Amino acid sequence: MPANAMPNPMALRLYNTRTRQIEPFRTLEPGHARIYVCGLTPSAEGHLGHARSFLFFDVLRRYLEHPRNGYRVTFVKNVTDVDDRSIATAKAEGTTFDRVVARFYDAFRVSMRRLNVREPDAEPYATHFVPQIVAMIGELIARDFAYVTDDGIYYRVAAFPRYGALSGKNVEELLVGARIAENEHKHDPLDFALWKFAKPDEPRWDSPWGAGRPGWHIECSAMARSLLGVPFDLHGGGYDLIFPHHENEIAQSEPLMDAPPMAVMWAHGGLLNFEGRKMSKSLGNFEPLSALLDRHDPMAIRLLFLQTGYQKPMNFTEESIAGAKAALERLQRFAFRLRAAGGTATGERSAHPAAAEFFAGLDHDMDTSSALSVLFKLANQAQGIVERGEAAATLAFVRDAAGIFGIAPAFDDAALDAFDEARAAEGALAALDASFVARLAERIGGSAHLNGDGPEAAIAAVIAARNAARKAKDFALGDRLRDALAAEGIVLKDSKDGTTWTVAAG
Ligand SMILES: [Zn+2]
Known part of the structure; x- marks a missing residue:
């Protein structure tokens, strides 16, 4: 950390998985935040659990770019476009892995748009970065952090003393129960593949050591290095990626750097259960994301996530989403009333009396739940706000907050007009x-x-x-x-x- 980067007590602080502390968010380059978030492996249909961490990082990105923080953000989210499952599905369907991936990923992108998740600045596909991946593997071999065997190239975990620091696991603990599979020719059970030599009928790319395909972990190391440069400011992903994926990314990236760490901060989003269980085809509770979005208002789904801390495990139930929908409507009713009372106003958003409390919530490790509660408190005071002539300023503040939360479409004029029509219909029925x-x-x-x-x-x-x-x-x-x-x-x-x-x- 540069000595001149003094933390601003009024600024965003985030939990850093690597140090296990809430720390001021700082960037290496003034005013420019460089973020890498691990994306989807679209070799099967996506579900809402896959979307949770993307929804959180979307809110974080919006907040960093908001005038309150004023960062320019470069946001990279990769696509793991070749893996065992996409290859197997392609074989079963008589097609190619990239067609399988395109089908699932196109559907997922449509769902992300419906959820109002902004597109990343760069969305690298692993198979488009093979030369960079091969170069990185070459550097690791040259420094003796990797070795070539009959079935592939492996990373030598024993060569990296800090292995386990991110996840808090130690090597002895990891070795318990670790085994080398019969078809793997690695030297140590903890070693992991950087490159897998192609079996017959498998997609393959050239390398100096033989044709094959990259391992999952090296893809992210190489793409982050190519697109953001290392070190960069924040690396994110779902909680389940801390080990081994992110641990391995660090082990691959840092030995090649003059001044580690790979990323200053590591942030992880909590996992999602459905009616108390993990969503999976084998448990019979699988619902594709697109089908879920047909049943529920995407803005209500966003609100539901905002009500839960981003790191906490969360349980999605029909009851909880119904509650979020009702909460969204309560805020819409409030905005509708403010608009009817005061028209629209621009500016003065961050100067609203409630802004300090709202931003304090976000600044404390993105506590969206407490920031959201500021809006509900205002909604309870609607009468007084209207009477004091503060409707326009308050509506501007509510819309500003909705913009950070990514739920602005529920509060724009068209949405409030639709809300108005629904109210008018209720009124007409009553009449x-x-x-x-x-x-x-x-x-x-x-x-x-x-x-x-x-x-x-x-x-x-x-x-x-x-x-x-x-x-x-x-x-x-x-x-x-x-x-x-x-x-x-x-x-x-x-x-x-x-x-x-x-x-x-x-
Ligand atoms: Zn990754």
Whole structure:
């Protein structure tokens, strides 16, 4: 750490996995944050668990770029595009590994867009960086940190005394139960593959030692070095990557550096369970991310993650997502009310009286939950805010906060207008007066029985009668029933999922 980089007590502090301490976030290059986050191995369908750490680093990146911190961020997220599974799937389907990866990764990218996760500045595919990977392996061999065998090239863990420092594991502990598989020709059970020589029918790239493909760990070391340079400021990923993946990245990168460490800070996002269990095909609780996003508002999913500390293990349940959806609507209702009361204003965002508490939450290791609670506290004071004429300034602050959280689309004018329409429809329904049912009964003249349970039950009964008439091919009656509803201001909409209705505007 440069001696002149004095920590600012009013600035972001983050938990550094490597030092096990919350430390001020500083950058090696003033004003420029260089971040590498391990991306997806898209050799199968992605689920929400894969997205959790990406959602956290998206919020961190937005906060670093926010005027409060003012960093320019270079954000690299790699794609591990060749692995045993993509090769096996390609073989089974009679296609190539890159087609398998493209299929799954395209779908995942669509889901990331729906979740409003920003695209990285660079998204390197491992197979596009083979020359850099091969060069790095060559350097490790030259310094005796790696050796060539019949089946591949291995990293010599015993050559790196700091091995285990990131994860807090020691080599003796790791050796317990470690074995060398029959088909592996490594010298020590802890050694890991840098390069795997190609078996027949496997995709292969040339190297000075024989054709093959890179090991997973060396890919990230080489791509981070090529695209960001080492050392860089922050390396991130999911909690499950600390060991062995990140431990191995350090072991590969640092012996080749004049001034380690590879990354000043290491940050890891907690893992996600579903109804108390890990999501997996074998447990029968697997739901592809795209299907989950069809069922739940992506902004509510983001809010749910914000309510939990990023490092904590989290349990996704139908109940918890319903709660997050209700919380999102509460904030939208608040924003709607502020907009109705005060129009829109720009500027003064960070000067809002609640801003200090909000930013203090984020500055304390990205405690999004406490930052979010500042917004809910404001929502509870809506009446007073409107009365004091602070609506416009408060709306600007809420929208600014939503921008950092990545949920701004739920608070823009279009979303609030839609919210307005939903409210108007509720209002119109409430306005259907007591004589509505009687008038409707008179119009349909006994074609359906309206049992006097109120407007909604009467509308449902007429829709049921219309569906029955259409099924019986009595389209004239079906149309008459529809027209009767229309005359009372109820508009029907038919779709493959059934018939819905709205109260006509005006
Ligand atoms: Zn990685």
